[in-house]
Amino acid sequence: xxxxxxxxxxxxxxxxxxxxxxxxxxxxxxxxxxxxxxxxxxxxxxxxxxxxxxxxxxxxxxxxxxxxxxxxxxxxxxxxxxxxxxxxxxxxxxxxxxxxxxxxxxxxxxxxxxxxxxxxxxxxxxxxxxxxxxxxxxxxxxxxxxxxxxxxxxxxxxxxxxxxxxxxxxxxxxxxxxxxxxxxxxxxxxxxxxxxxxxxxxxxxxxxxxxxxxxxxxxxxxxxxxxxxxxxxxxxxxxx
Numbered sequence: 569x570x571x572x573x574x575x576x577x578x579x580x581x582x583x584x585x586x587x588x589x590x591x592x593x594x595x596x597x598x599x600x601x602x603x604x605x606x607x608x609x610x611x612x613x614x615x616x617x618x619x620x621x622x623x624x625x626x627x628x629x630x631x632x633x634x635x636x637x638x639x640x641x642x643x644x645x646x647x648x649x650x651x652x653x654x655x656x657x658x659x660x661x662x663x664x665x666x667x668x669x670x671x672x673x674x675x676x677x678x679x680x681x682x683x684x685x686x687x688x689x690x691x692x693x694x695x696x697x698x699x700x701x702x703x704x705x706x707x708x709x710x711x712x713x714x715x716x717x718x719x720x721x722x723x724x725x726x727x728x729x730x731x732x733x734x735x736x737x738x739x740x741x742x743x744x745x746x747x748x749x750x751x752x753x754x755x756x757x758x759x760x761x762x763x764x765x766x767x768x769x770x771x772x773x774x775x776x777x778x779x780x781x782x783x784x785x786x787x788x789x790x791x792x793x794x795x796x797x798x799x800x801x802x803x804x805x806x807x808x
Contacts, residue, residue: 596631597674599624600638602665604681608649614724614761616684619646623660623678629671637671646683656683688761690722694733695754695769701742703775709741710776719754720765727759734764739771748773 601622609615623644627634642665646658658681662673695714703709721731736752752771754764 594631595628596634597626597628598634598638599626600642601625602642602644602660605643605645606648606683607645608647610648610651610685612688613648613651613653613685614688614722616686616724617682618760619683620678620681623676623681625665625676626674627667627671628674629668633668633671637667642666646681648683648685651685653685653687656685657681658683686724688722689725689728690720691728691731692718693721693731694718695752696733696735697752697771698735698738698755700738700740703741703744706778707745707775708778709744710774712739712774713772714752715770715772716766719769721757722763722765723759723761727757727762731757731759731762736769736771739773741773741775744773744775747775 602625603622604620606615606619627637629637644660644664648656660676660679660681662676665673667673695717697712697714699709699712719734721728721734734757735755737755739750739752750771750773752769754767754769756762756764
């Protein structure tokens with residue numbers, strides 16, 4: 569029997585190859601998610617709507633090919649360069665996915681992507697500080713100023729309607745005994761399209777010593793010293 573082992577090994581290899589071939593020819597259906605990437609947004613426009621971040625694609629074909637396709641990164645790009653304000657429709661087509669001929673697309677959802685472009689408005693907003701902690705004992709924050717004192721805020725008109733100032737991230741003053749200049753990062757205001765220019769400013773923090781507490785006067789009904797005694801004696805003499 570040992571002299572036949574090469575034939576048995578060859579038969580096993582052939583059987584495994586046939587099994588792999590048969591499995592590879594079996595059909596499979598699988599769903600893949602394709603990210604949506606927006607490029608070329610004109611500087612004077614903003615996205616007026618929330619565009620889908622991905623599309624679902626249902627694929628059908630030989631199992632091995634379908635699984636290979638599902639692991640390859642694919643992106644659906646929406647190029648907005650040169651577009652004007654208004655609504656624009658982008659179709660998601662099977663040929664956008666660069667699939668092997670044996671793999672077909674069963675369904676794409678959504679198959680149409682709407683992109684609404686609106687004019688970008690801008691205004692100036694004052695910078696305001698958020699202070700974290702307190703200086704060491706005996707010191708206090710006298711003043712905080714910024715360079716520049718205002719920043720340009722841009723976005724959808726309705727998102728800028730009530731925006732008069734922007735806040736910094738917390739500025740830690742807990743160890744400051746002297747004046748200091750810090751880099752202050754600005755906290756983006758609420759709003760999907762808002763952009764800050766610049767996004768950071770310089771904060772000049774002025775520190776001063778706390779004033780000494782004023783001395784309290786003598787308690788009511790108690791003598792205030794020699795002068796008070798002389799005044800009382802003169803008052804008694806005047807009454808006699």
